[in-house]
Amino acid sequence: MTTPREIQTARWNEPVIHQLGREGARGQRFPAPEAELPRVTLPESIMRTDRPDLPELTEFEVQRHFLHLSQMTLGMMGVSLFGTCTMKYNSKTAEYATLRPELAEIHPYQHPDTLQGVLEILHDFDLILRSLSGMDQFVFQAGGGADAAYTMTAVARAYWADRGELETRTEMVTSIQAHPCNPATAAAAGFKVVNLPLEENGYPSLDALKAAVSERTALVMINNPDDMGIYNPEIKEWVRVAKEAGALIFYDHANFNGVMGKLSARELGFDACMFMLHKTFGAPKAGGGPAVGAYGCTDQLAPYMPAPLVVKTGDRYALDDDRPKSCGKIREFWGNVPQVVKAYAWARGMGAEGIDLASDISVVANNYMDHRLAQIDGVVRSNPDITAPRMEMTRWSLAPVFEETGVGTFDFANRMADYGIDPWWMSHEPWLVPEPFTPEAGELWSKADIDLWIDVVAQIVREARETPDLVKSAPHNQPVAQLKGDVFEDPEKWAMTWRAYLRKFA
């Protein structure tokens, strides 16, 4: 084990851009329109009466401002074993592909004859996801994983309404350790939520499922593995039990990385599934760009999917909007198409063998990480008595360190940034494990990266024992010190825009 070195992030005295510049400063000077151009008069109703309140800066000053801001972040390029997010490299080649005018300058209202290229990519990527899942049709409207889960609940609602059973099929069954978007979206769609507890094996029992499902069950939504990382070996029985009760069953593939290429949701009997293109399929996420939850289902459910769907007739691609049983729009137009193109590029780059190998690497990397973390005194894996293998991640706990030193998982997250490591992911709600953290070492990370990450954790454990205040007052090497957070308790103090800031503080 080596002792990691602290870093020092740039700390610029960088005001908000509205506070920079001076009257009359310009980035570009546009020539006056030539005299021979016809004069266009806009309708009065859309004419501004005042000037927009924009900052006035030169191009150079704008560049300097944003360079400084970028230097004060960790850049989303550090070692980040940020669990449940499946951090991957976002290829610059794919990024440049989406900047090409063939994609960047088109609009969904164009005639489909002028959109054949992008429709072909959407169609072909649909085929790739079909081969990974066995489903019959995908749609990319959802703007993230939770939105795709919501798509499922909306499809289920339309499906049961069409069969005249929506009044009786009122319940959605899920696990307490499933991604919280499952109960949340089901509740948003009007279903009652039935949670299953984790029992002795680290996953919900089949008996609990049998007791939970009935003729009232509309839908079962589960992850496998869930955040505990244990693959539920009874999953085929789960599907059988759900089907016998007449319910639909949905596979939330949020944790697909450890099983990709190894199983097919359809072969296991599921009616529908969801992939997160911004996680598993190498498209950017969070600060890197918008997300896509790719929702796929069987022919039985396809009529209820959100429209439009991309269809191919002969050599021509078209948008099928004539779907009378559709649940309607989940999101405008076709979703975040550039992200789909990036995911398509990732899948084509990896190939079937590459995807299969990547899941092997992610399971090996995670188990190597677990093995080394277990050697740190004061850090424990959740449910230590369960011997079933963990896949691409599992929940860990800092409880022994916290009990001994008072330094908890929030403090660790803050201190990690001082070593140039992105703060770790703690846990989804509800927190079943005290002082939780959830690392995930996917196929991206080299052994050296994983070792560095663990060395930083070990170093902060040492610091917690020797200089706890150093950890509790972190970060120290970052441009922004620890925030008290009071402001988030009081809406009167929130200011998400300059206008709101002026209103509340000026």
Next chain:
Amino acid sequence: MRLGVVINPVAGLGGAVGLKGTDGRDIVTEALRRGAEPQSGLRARHAFEILARACPGVSVLAGPGQAGVDWLTGLDLDVQILPAQPLLGTGADTREMVAAMRGQIDLIVFAGGDGTARDVLAAAPGLPMLGIPCGVKMHSGVFALSPSTAGHLLADLLAAGAGRSSLSEVEIMDIDEAALRAGHIAPRLYGVASVPSRPRRMQAAKGQPGPRDDQAALALAAQEIVAGVSSDTLLIVGPGRSAGQVISALGHVPTLLGVDAVTPGALIAQDACAETLKALVAQTSETRIVLGVTGQQGFVLGRGNQQIHADVIRAAGGRGALEILATRTKLAALAQPCLWVDTGCAALDQSLSGYVRVRTGPGETQMMRIRAA
């Protein structure tokens, strides 16, 4: 924030020598005879060492002698001593000291176990408290994880200042020691106390809202129960705060430590005994039994609610008549992922066994397995 400190010097004595608890002077004598060594003073000192290091010179109001100040000497604290009183070596000491501190402090920090927590609650209901865990039995929700976490929590509270910590309500539980020595776990609810929460800090990423208000969710679940029953349904409710939400939903004040009977239209009986309940059930065509869950052990019947007799449960219709309310937090913290019943009738316990739906919020249930204790 003004702190009061009370140490129960005999707390925990019974544990190491196999006595399951230290309630009562005879047991203290027996524990000492068996060679038990007092630990609570040292454990309390450890917590205050951490506080003194983090917040030097902070003032505390401490009990006299072994009940406080003796264990704080040499620490960088401004210790005010409560005027000395003879120590009797019983729970009366705690009660008198806490009563004398009322009005002078904002938070009472005590070193002890469930018995001590009960004494603190009895002397100053409504006063926020924090327990330094020293007892044999610690089923109440007032205890920090360890003496050092208690110290760190106090330091964080003082450093955070006013307005950054919130209070949460927890249950004061105790277990009948004589029964426990006979191999029988009999937890009982003694009341509700407020404890300071750890000052909230920001979640580092994926910014999520703070934990939800579990009791508010139960209050909404209770309204669903009330809305779902007919006007002549008899509801037998309690004890505990969670089940009591049904009584509150009907506009009455629940008997926290007892069992109430209501219909949607009227409060029928408060703190009812078994005979009353039997008579009420006999006159009613439909009965629902609304229950809470005891913390950690997960008992729903037979602990603290023996008034709900086996005959009452059978007459109401058995497992199908049960409505169980519990917060998700409490279910997650159970020692084993199941609920227990001990109605005194083995056949009934067997028939109650199996999965039930526990209501955790509006439109939200959790499947839990009931087992015969």
